[in-house]
Amino acid sequence: MTIQSLPSTFADRHIGARRQADIDTMLKNVGYDTVDGLVDTAVPASIRQENPLRLTAALSEVEVLAELRRLAAKNKTAVQMIGQGYYDTVTPPVIRRNVLEAPAWYTAYTPYQPEISQGRLEALLNFQTMVQDLTALPVANASLLDEATAVAEAVLLMRRANKKNDGKTVLDADCLPQTIAVVLGRAEALGFEVEVADLSQGLPDGDINGIVLQQPGVSGRVWDQTGVIAAAKERGALVTVAADLLALTLITPPGEQGADIAVGTAQRLGVPLFFGGPHAAYMAVRTGMERTLPGRIVGVSKDNAGAPAYRLALQTREQHIRREKATSNICTAQALLAIVSSFYAVYHGPDGLKAIAETVHNNARVLATALKTAGRELVSDSFFDTLTVRVPGKAHKVITAAEARGINLRLIDADTVGVSIDETTTAEVLSAVAVAFGAGPVGDAAGFELPEAVLRTSGYLQHPVFNTHRSETQLLRYIRKLSDRDLALDRTMIPLGSCTMKLNATAEMEAISWPEFASIHPFAPDSQTEGWRELIDGLEADLAEITGYDQVSIQPNAGSQGELAGLLAIRGYHLSRGDNQRDICLIPASAHGTNAASAVLAGMKVVVVATAADGAIDHADLYAKIEAHKDVLSAIMITYPSTHGVYDADVREVCDAVHAAGGQVYVDGANLNALVGLAQPGKFGGDVSHLNLHKTFCIPHGGGGPGVGPVAAKAHLAPFMPGDANNASIEGGVAGHGVAISASRFGSAGVLPISWAYVKLMGGDGLTEATKSALLAANYVASRLNEFFPVLYTGEGGLVAHECILDLRELTARTGVTAEDVAKRLIDYGFHAPTLSFPVAGTLMVEPTESEDLAEIDRFIDAMISIHAEIEQVANGDFTVENSPLRNAPHTAAAVVSSNWDRSYPREQAAFPVASLRQDKYFPHVGRIDGAAGDRNLVCSCPPLEAFEDNTAAFEN
Template sequence: MPTRATPLAELENPSEFIARHIGITPDDEARMLAAVGSFSRQELVAGIVPRSIARSTPMQLPPAVSEAAALAELRAIAEQNRVFKSFIGQGYHGTLTPGVILRNILENPAWYTAYTPYQAEISQGRMEALVNFQTMVTDLTGMAIANASMLDEATAAAEAMTLAKRSVRSKSNRFLVAADCHPQTIEVVRTRAEPMGIAVVVGDIAALLQDGDCFGVLAQYPATDGTVHDLRALVATAHAKDAAFCVAADLLALTLLTPPGEWDADIVVGTTQRFGMPMGNGGPHAAYMACRDAFKRSLPGRLVGVSIDAEGQPAYRLALQTREQHIRREKATSNICTAQVLPAVIASMYAVYHGPDGLRRIAERTARLSAILARGLAQMGLEITSATGFDTLTVRTGDATNAILDRAQRGHANLRAIAEGCLSVALDETTTREDVVSLWTWFAGDAAAVPAFAAFEDADTRIPAALRRSSVFMEHPVFNTHRSETSMLRYIRALSDKDLALDRSMIPLGSCTMKLNATSEMIPITWPGFAHIHPFAPRDQLQGYATLERQLCDWLSQATGYAGISLQPNAGSQGEYAGLLAIRAWHKARGDAQRDVCLIPSSAHGTNPASAQMVGLRVVVTACDAQGNVDMADLAAKCEQHADKLACVMITYPSTHGVFETQVKDLCALVHRHGGRVYVDGANMNALVGVAAPGEFGGDVSHLNLHKTFCIPHGGGGPGVGPVCVVEDLVPYLPGHDTAGLDHGGVGAVSAAPLGNAAVLPISWMYCRMMGADGLTQATETAILSANYISARLKDHFPTLYASANGHVAHECILDLRGIAKTSGVTAEDVAKRLIDYGFHAPTLSFPVAGTLMVEPTESETLDELDRFIDAMMAIRAEIAQIENGTWPQDDNPLKHAPHTAARLLQPEWTRPYPRELGAFALPALRRAKYWPPVARIDNVYGDRNLFCSCVPVVDYAQA
């Protein structure tokens, strides 16, 4: 009898990706369930997630499709975008990403799957790249110190305003902004200023400075219309009023222009987008902030500094105010806890690749083409509004404006209508001679009237002689060495080899969700249809992005239970901020502007109180009980005490302690009865998707971290996306964007671009499309199972601090090491450093409870990897026992000396009480595959006392 052929439907497996994303097989699952004492995954989850909040209906998402099908569908969406040549400028320019950087950084998981460098010893490569970034910025701006990147130019300008406010002697409440700053920057500054009670005055700076006092000034250099203003006299006037002078400066222009630091500016901000990062419909791009030395201890964001390790060798580490918002909470000066590390690395490598001479050549060519364009337009009888400029010029076009715009668009190009009867044209490194001739043709309307290009080839730049740069920059060898691609390739590889990222091993960080960033999800971000789009291009050219936004918002609404979503916030902290602005605007619209109290449990993420402070809310802390849950009695008392002023409560769910609190619906109802709204921090959404929805169980607002739950990579500490999600009556108060023509109900732009970090949204779209409702739910359930498996396997070695009544945790568990510290002197940090010897990034250290490690395995890890981590932790516990029984001294043992470098282990003299082999190969498997840390344990105190944040020669900081 012939064998029956397998049905075709069984050979077509559209959900194959689910099994590739989720690391646990059915056989693995059975073993894990036995370890945790559950019959099935569903039974386990049912016993953990309170039945009162469990979803009654599944998410309505399209069925999962294969990787190939999803890519084909997304490519069709990308092709709905129309990629025109952009001459819009306005802070976004065409750029050429060197292939060696594109392939080996932007598309390389060794770089994009890395985590924020809080564990410095395993982050030396990306931190060296960030020190290069900081050095590049300080050299080009002429300032004393720069941070490791900001979210975008507009939010950097807003941070400059608040930095100025807290750093100068002036008691004025006025912040002056030049009218010729980029309009999106003015808009974001206004959004940020209003809840803080800062009066933003926009106009002519010279006139405004004569009109009264201020605490700060912001000017654009060059201005948005291309003019290069001489701001030196204005700086002196501002300083006479005890005010800070802030400058938004174009870094490429600063290769030719006198840098602001040389004319005594106080703070300089801007974007590094044109240093190799595609426009991407607005992001992600690394902004920068540099300031004078006196302001360095108030500088927001991250700062990479140089210290020494335990062997006296130089080493990099995060310096000064690292995670300030978690330490200072409502007294924090900024809520930023992410940066744009991956784009910053690309910008720094662009500078390494080109060097100072190459950057100057690119700038000189761009400026020369702009001057040639201006000469030709003038010969054609058109008026250029300014005699000065770098890459941008503005032309008076009068009644011909629309006709010129139309001719350009028919030529697949976009110009900028900057004012009535005026068009602006911005050139960049992608501009060609043919582009200049095309521009002349569009302005003339008659090809016969176009002058010959050769007639103007000797045109000098339009940079004023008094402002031409004479100082050198980027003299450090790193910017003057790697000229061949071989050398560049090896430098990039050498740095990545120093680091431990997700491509090497599990990164078990609690609250940070380091899950798989699948290659198929990453592929579309460099497609031209997504990468080469200007955020302020005409909307009819952005239909693909409109489709992507609509579909992704629909799917996220299904996951969260909310009615409306904005994808504009370009970090989780910005999503928090936007959500609180929505609550504040809603109260204000109802005549309840007096409602300004925000209740926050003591266990909350530090960004919560920092965000509340930024929107003008008063933080009142509520207690937690012994199990880490919100103390409902204390919450009720605080609601009653502040009933007429209660604006909202902010909670994290599942809690920061990794537990599903059973009274969350009661909590929401209690706050609602007192007229407040409920903000549910979406940091732990990885434990909710498919099993519970905050918009259904009582939440009014949440932000999501797409760089966590929805698979956008961490990139070494950014980029991120922090969508804000709201219930129906708060939808009108989602952030708008006047510059992009998007209406709003009183909440202006929170990011420079209307769709924020738009270019990485395809990653989350692909994840949702390939997983479908069933796959997303399975991912959540598997994450919960994996966390409980680790907790159960380690309970006799490191007890879990918080658990539900049945002993289970959510998607993460907090391992309690406080007792060990008393018996052995070993701290949680010692265990974290010893894990490096075992080839692991440490779990989250001492958060939310000092002396603990918070572990989150995610659904993407295999059982083999989970067991490898468990074996390492058990082996470390056995080492601690050796200290407890007196075999090793408390100050001389493998944990206190961890991590062990190869250089130290190979030294002829070895005097420690344990064998070298134990430092190197604590488990047999390490002999087959070993990560060698490039530096020993780093001295943080030394680094803060001897602060170096740029590429300083070794001899200089060795003598500090």
């Protein structure tokens, strides 16, 4: 089959190079007559799948949206008062339309290149500042995945930081049940003790490494935790508080109570329920713990003109550098949702947030008054937004009565019901709830004020950014100003190897904010979620067909979490067979760093396999290590195609050798964009894989998240796939069976309609064509640039897979120009840089994807050739590397128009290195940023305005 022009199909709009003339041009450069000929040479025959993908025929955009409407109609919207960490909220339309639904924000990549990411970095810095202020702790990260996994990260942080006391971890019984389930699952794999106890009654006996409190508790109870925190400190324990950010506008924050760590979720600050996610979790820590804080931290440094500039700080903590010594396997975040929450705080400001909180609390008091007047028993008289009500033997009756009125309450047990109030709750809803309990309509609140001991007295959100943008006009312009400082896919190709930045079609994005999908609580009754579950079942089935596995779980809410889920499934399988000693995980030296970090979290020991000169696994080293560890071998983790962008022809032999030694094969699915429709990991030797829906299957990267990392497995591992945290049981059965990976059953379900729509729009033939087009584009780039920047690794026929590595090391040795210089100079041409120095230092890894058309690919190639010419200018002595346009890149508009231009190259070369830029020019907001200075002087909250007052002098330097 060859790529054909089908102008009426969605595939024709998704795939960039569809004109036959363009395809012929690319083929001629690569040296092939047909795309199929190229594919047949590049992809080893030993792994090719025998049959086409058995998926439904491709649908049109109109048909897909109609089908999504049908599924949405099967979901039943309700007033969501279940609580348990999830609340309905109002997403201001100006934020929904201009951030959540705006490609300038959702198509952006993780801000590793800070000069072209100043907008989203500022928004994330606002998020950090908001969290720091509300928790009263000095350092916060730029978001984590969800509250349950954030608590698990906090528990691991306490265990790292408190090495003098390796005692048990104690969770308060009033923690969210899904949080307890996730922490217990992580603890079981890592072999440390966790006790669940009522900490309001004091600390349990024994050595304690750390404790976790919930404020307010899942029961709704608010209490003064100062005493138990002090007692824990006296016994050498660290303290984490899982806190509700909205509640912290009224109650004493964790930092002021003596906590070391605060965690939680920002979901109720403007982020829809999304059937469980994606939601931005947060973590804040006391001084001294910032360098072991998991996740990303936005910091403040300066650029080469002395202007304040934002960047990701402490990046040496990233997994690709620290590997098995990484502080966490977290590789992504929930940047887009953190940005939504930060704009929510900017829009409402401190007074607005406090007013919302006071309204929520007052409504809870109103309902409590009505229930108590009717003789109903409240578990606690001190609460913020949640009431736990005892109704002996009548809980089901109350739940049914409320549901009949369009309201979901929380069924705790046969005698107990929970009710959670949020900012959308009305007086009519309160009266309907009261009637469901057999009480009269509500009146005024009488009593139930928060105790004096827990009231907040300190200020928060005093920075001008939270006190300026009160009107929609102001906020709209602030959002626009920040988005204009960034480069995203709506402006330019993002040729990142390993990260597959492709088209996120508008039709795919359309349904995620429909109320029938976005307003569903993750713990709503199954009778209300039929459409959601049909969509998810269908997507899991399609992914199983695409990968050749037997079962898929979409619960993991990031690729790293999918890795962990797959390794825990392998661990559970070995334990079920009595092979408790199998704990060695072989990992090639070239693998992504999260592989090693995930293996450690799954309780495994990492043994590194060397890489051969051609980029493949070193066979001699591999077989020697298999032999050495054959009795204790648990798994091997391989990436296919390899991290070097090549189809290794021996992958079946590697899988067979590991299986013969009793191990399991984990195939990292990060590079699945080179396999779909051509080869299936589950058929050529894999036992389990994770997939990246935010790569191959079109969920946008969102500036660093959301991500979805489903895990796919063969039938023998199916019993050990992720369990439901809301209904998890760790007791009994096989250790590791059904371990919950994230807080909600379906993880970040809210973005799954995107991938569902992509698969339906493309169909099996379209998906296969997309893969072939990606291979053609990558090989075209490699062929055209090899003369200037040698391609480091190639496979059969000198071909690459879906990406290629450009080797700059000889150029660097000859001229001093580094790969980073090239990355920064590309900004002046209006491009995001390729992946820098991964997997090989001193290189650039390029992935054009199938979405880019020939004109855009050629624009990138022309930019790279132009940059090569500038490198040769350095070699020829036209200017030194220190005073070259490469080392001074990127060039801001202020620098170019400065009256004190004293550089060895003309302004025109700095700003307009190719003629087309005169018509369409992106100027970065800041120049080259000093990363080392930012790490030495870590500032991770909004700087004062005087830092920006006048940088004119700086630009003159």
